[in-house]
Amino acid sequence: MAESTIEWLWPEGYTGMAWNPITGCTKVSPGCANCYAETLSIRFKNVHGYGGNYLAPSPDRAPILFHEDRLEQPFHWKKPRCVFVNSVSDLFHEDVPYVWIEKILAVIALNPKHLFLALTKRPERMLAFMEFSMRERFVNLEAKESWPDKYNGAFPWPLPNLWLGTSVENQHFADERLPILREVPAVVRWASVEPLLGPINFTQHFERHDSNGRNVTGLLGLWDESDTTSLDWAVFGGESGAGARPMHPAWLYRGLSAADHAGIPVFFKQWGNARPVISGDTKPAVIVPYSRRLNPGDPPPATMVKVGKKIAGAGIGPDGYTPITKKQYPAGLVSR
Ligand code: SF4
DSSP states (O other), rough: BOOOOOGGGGOOOOOEEEESEEEEOOOOGGTTOOOOHHHHHHHTTTTTSOOTTOOBTTTTTTTOEEEGTTTTTGGGOOOOOEEEEEETTTTTTTTTTHHHHHHHHHHHHOTTTTTEEEEEHHHHHHHHHHOTHHHHOOOOOOOOHTTTTTTTSSOOSSTTTTEEEEEEEHHHHHEEEEEEEETSOOSEEEEEESSSSSSOOOOOTTTOOTTTBBBTTTTTSSOOTTTTSSOOEEEEEEOOTOOOOOOOHHHHHHHHHHHHHOOOOOOEEEOOSSOOOOOOOOOOEEEEEEESOTTTTOOEEEEEEOOOOOTTTTTTTOOOOOOOBBBBSSSOOOOO
């Protein structure tokens, strides 16, 4: 299996890759408009078993397929991998039966040296799955019965090598999805703010609490590190690929400073296809308004230039903006 080029899959000591035991999905929100899985399936028609039919039976729908032959792949990886689970699907899609997810979690539990990251745009289903009181037993049973030679007794729950996250792209979906994510039992709960398509106020979503439940966001040292309602990691990025929508720098800086204030580790992945204009740029500029309706006090429109994802990178911060070099991870990665 090929290594992944996704930047956040490379914490020190790990090789990044994608694992796709399930493929297929349906679009749920504006962040899906230029879905990477859809683009991939059109370019490589047979890669995930669609035989060119990914778009059937409707333009926004791909049949959900369970590739059981891929299930045992993690057992064969010798060195520690950081694995994106279902990079071309949504593990918690409504058409994915819970028994499939239990099988996948059983494989994850039996492969503690690898780190698995899952993302969903359906956190309500993730929550329903994870909070069910019998789930731990079902996953244990699955592991014990399907791989008895590898099962060494009950494993910790929630699984220490599974990070669960949700994607948000604008204020509406941040307000809808992040509060649900904060209830999900997981060792690391993370927000993927990509593609960032508008300004988001993260104040309530990045709150920190003390042991009495008081809001102590920004008060370093007072946080209860075992607070089960806070987020543990935030990844930010603009959109790449055909038809990518540019990200206003102020949307990004606003998110970064909210995360900094709350002490949430941040990974800035990429500007996307367009980055802020710098001297010497010859390509035509694109003007990106801060919001649809310019409200008093809003930052001015940004001047961006489409140079492609590779050149745009993640380090440029011109025109008075500080360069961004944040590639942080939650402290205490899973022990191997
Ligand atoms: S949830 Fe993800 S995989 Fe599914 S359609 Fe949206 S962007 Fe594509």
